Amino acid sequence: MKKKAKPGASRDRSALYRYVKARLGIGAARGVSIYELACRALNADGIKRPPGQSAKSWALANAAHAHSFVANLPKHVCQPLPQIAAPIPAGMDVVSDSFLSTYEWRRVRMMALKKYGARCQCCGASPADGAVMNVDHIKPRRIFPALALDVDNLQILCAPCNHGKGNWDMTDWREPEPAIDSLPWADESARQWQHLRDIASG
Ligand SMILES: [Zn+2]
Numbered sequence: 001m002k003k004k005a006k007p008g009a010s011r012d013r014s015a016l017y018r019y020v021k022a023r024l025g026i027g028a029a030r031g032v033s034i035y036e037l038a039c040r041a042l043n044a045d046g047i048k049r050p051p052g053q054s055a056k057s058w059a060l061a062n063a064a065h066a067h068s069f070v071a072n073l074p075k076h077v078c079q080p081l082p083q084i085a086a087p088i089p090a091g092m093d094v095v096s097d098s099f100l101s102t103y104e105w106r107r108v109r110m111m112a113l114k115k116y117g118a119r120c121q122c123c124g125a126s127p128a129d130g131a132v133m134n135v136d137h138i139k140p141r142r143i144f145p146a147l148a149l150d151v152d153n154l155q156i157l158c159a160p161c162n163h164g165k166g167n168w169d170m171t172d173w174r175e176p177e178p179a180i181d182s183l184p185w186a187d188e189s190a191r192q193w194q195h196l197r198d199i200a201s202g
Contacts, residue, residue, distance in 0.1 A: 012063035019066035030087070031146020035059040038066065040152070045069070048176055086149040094141050094148035104149055109135040112154035120158035121173040134162040138172050 016038045020026065023041035028034070038059035039049050047065060049058045059066075086108060088094060099105055118126060118133045125131035136157045139147050147153040155174050157165065165171070 009060075012060055012066070015063060015066045015070060016059055018070045022070055029146075031144070038062075041066075043176075088146065088149060094145045099141070099148065108149050108151050108154070111151045112156065115151065116156045116174070119156060120161055121155050121175075122157055122161040125158040125161075131158040131160075133157075134159055136162050136165065139170055 013034070016034055020034065020037045020041050023044060024037060026037070029037060033055065035055040035058075039055045042059070042062050042065065043049065045065065047062055049055070086104060089104065092102065092104070093099060112135050113133070120126070120131060120133070127133060134157050136155050137144075137148065138153050138155055141148045144153070155172065157173070161173075
């Protein structure tokens, strides 16, 4: 028997596109599914995908959040633009060792070190302890080449932690992102909301 598409599934999907666009400032990214992007947007809203749950099922399970976010977003409230994956230059082999010597990689690697600091996000070791820091691809280049230059796919690990991790392990050791209400612009957003409500109530 053929599996029937759930009613509203395509409506949910289009809501996810609008949600991602509104929340992340991008409509699509090369090599990343709309569900992955929706999960990233949900994560930014403090809705963190549980380990083992697929991006698709988690995104669709939270479609109601996407619907309400899009429906309620005041047009003039600016969302912070995320750092999105830099395009992979044509001909660049992101799987090769020579990738690690390219300017593009060194640039995004430095961005990750500035973002997180030179401290192992798994065990806490730092150069002061004599540890050597590695910038690690959470989703390995070999399997997710499109994310090779995505700063959101990077974490800082000391050499022993990185060595022990291997290509099969995609554990994200970073701290969870802050909830949306704790972001610096949340107060301003709330103020503008109240302003809109005041206008609406006459
Ligand atoms: Zn470590």
